[in-house]
Amino acid sequence: MSRIERAEVLVTSPGRNYVTLRITTSDGVTGLGDATLNGRELSVASYLRDHVVPLLIGRDPARIEDTWQYLYRGAYWRRGPVTMTAISAVDTALWDIKGKVANLPVYQLLGGRARDGVLVYSHASGADVPSLLDDVARFKELGYKAIRAQAAVPGIEGSYGVRKGEVYEPAATSLPDEQLWSTEAYLDFAPGCLRAVRDRFGFDFHLLHDVHHRLTPIEAARFGKSVEDCRLFWMEDPTPAENQEAFRLIRRHTTTPIAVGEVFSSIWDVQHLITEQLIDYVRATVVHAGGITHLRRIFDLASLYQVRTGSHGAADLSPITLAAAVHLDITVPNFGIQEYMGFARETAEVFHSDVRFSDGMLLPSEAPGLGVEYDEKAAAKFEYQPRYLPVARRLDGSMHDW
Ligand code: GCO
Ligand code: MG
Numbered sequence: 001m002s003r004i005e006r007a008e009v010l011v012t013s014p015g016r017n018y019v020t021l022r023i024t025t026s027d028g029v030t031g032l033g034d035a036t037l038n039g040r041e042l043s044v045a046s047y048l049r050d051h052v053v054p055l056l057i058g059r060d061p062a063r064i065e066d067t068w069q070y071l072y073r074g075a076y077w078r079r080g081p082v083t084m085t086a087i088s089a090v091d092t093a094l095w096d097i098k099g100k101v102a103n104l105p106v107y108q109l110l111g112g113r114a115r116d117g118v119l120v121y122s123h124a125s126g127a128d129v130p131s132l133l134d135d136v137a138r139f140k141e142l143g144y145k146a147i148r149a150q151a152a153v154p155g156i157e158g159s160y161g162v163r164k165g166e167v168y169e170p171a172a173t174s175l176p177d178e179q180l181w182s183t184e185a186y187l188d189f190a191p192g193c194l195r196a197v198r199d200r201f202g203f204d205f206h207l208l209h210d211v212h213h214r215l216t217p218i219e220a221a222r223f224g225k226s227v228e229d230c231r232l233f234w235m236e237d238p239t240p241a242e243n244q245e246a247f248r249l250i251r252r253h254t255t256t257p258i259a260v261g262e263v264f265s266s267i268w269d270v271q272h273l274i275t276e277q278l279i280d281y282v283r284a285t286v287v288h289a290g291g292i293t294h295l296r297r298i299f300d301l302a303s304l305y306q307v308r309t310g311s312h313g314a315a316d317l318s319p320i321t322l323a324a325a326v327h328l329d330i331t332v333p334n335f336g337i338q339e340y341m342g343f344a345r346e347t348a349e350v351f352h353s354d355v356r357f358s359d360g361m362l363l364p365s366e367a368p369g370l371g372v373e374y375d376e377k378a379a380a381k382f383e384y385q386p387r388y389l390p391v392a393r394r395l396d397g398s399m400h401d402w
Helices: 041-056 064-074 082-103 129-140 184-203 218-228 246-253 271-277 293-301 319-329 345-350 374-380
Strands: 004-012 018-025 029-034 120-125 146-151 178-182 206-210 235-236 258-260 350-355 356-358 361-362 370-376 389-392
Touching: 004 041, 004 374, 018 041, 029 082, 029 319, 029 350, 041 064, 041 082, 041 146, 064 082, 064 389, 082 293, 082 319, 120 129, 120 184, 146 184, 184 206, 184 218, 218 235, 218 246, 246 258, 271 293, 293 319, 319 361, 319 370, 319 374, 345 374, 374 389
Parallel strands: 120 146, 146 206, 178 389, 206 235, 235 258
Antiparallel strands: 004 018, 018 029, 120 361, 350 370, 356 361
């Protein structure tokens, strides 16, 4: 019987930091899993190296569910982003191996296509409204059917979501950048900015917006209500989600659809949001919410309550996560949308993936497994760099949610 012979933790920084787990079986089959947790990369690398790899050696690679349960229950200390990212990496690598052994792309193992392609949204942004409008025009020309719009709030240095280089990268400094936040300035500015997008381009594409956990529930309710005429596909992370009950208040006041979940690590984080129908889209991902095995469980629960999926897909999730997400998305009956913002050129030198963009949709690889190759020689050129996400302070100097 095939056994897990080796598991290696690979850290590289092609444009940004990525942590990858590579599992090799006694038959010489390899599988890849993403283990990147932005700004806390080495904690997952250590969790894997020091506490998970020794447990994997000698196990049957085909027993994915059993390995998941072993790592989750066996840790005793349940959940949390570091543990769950490590479990995700193992799970994803084992699905990759299963596909290669079966000689089938992972989406075939998950039940095959439930749709022709995976609708994606990308990020338009601007330092002001006119440059945002130019950027939206560019994404429309590229064929995107769904576009997220963010613009710098006047007077707020380093507003969330505004791209400076080729790819949006918030974790750009070796210590956390201190950014400003003003709820009043944001609430005065953002609705008009979204309206300007609709006024110029109309309604023949989906428009999304990320609030990035910045508002209280009643502020979020006011915001959602004030943009109802823009018919957003969703407003994302309107308020922090530790208290799931908080979303009931937003819900009571607005029909703007709500998306949440990029920081979630398990089904328990989203349980009440789903079963109480407090959200419309769940944004949990393969890399941070327990791999394909656990994310599928979350999506199935969501399907009972007409909550659709909308997985996080920022560039700090590696091309392995994107490939795995597309395999899962194409099979899921309650799929909604997938985030896709592209990768830096150096990233593509290390991770060779044939996920394809066509007419506003992504198409999965047809290669056995996930269809991603890791180029070790290229990876060696890009040494790990300590990088932190920013923090946010209100105008009076007190800390806010970034
Ligand atoms: C998104 C996210 C990202 C996060 C980033 C943190 O919607 O894509 O909000 O921009 O801030 O992934 O690491
Ligand atoms: Mg977000």
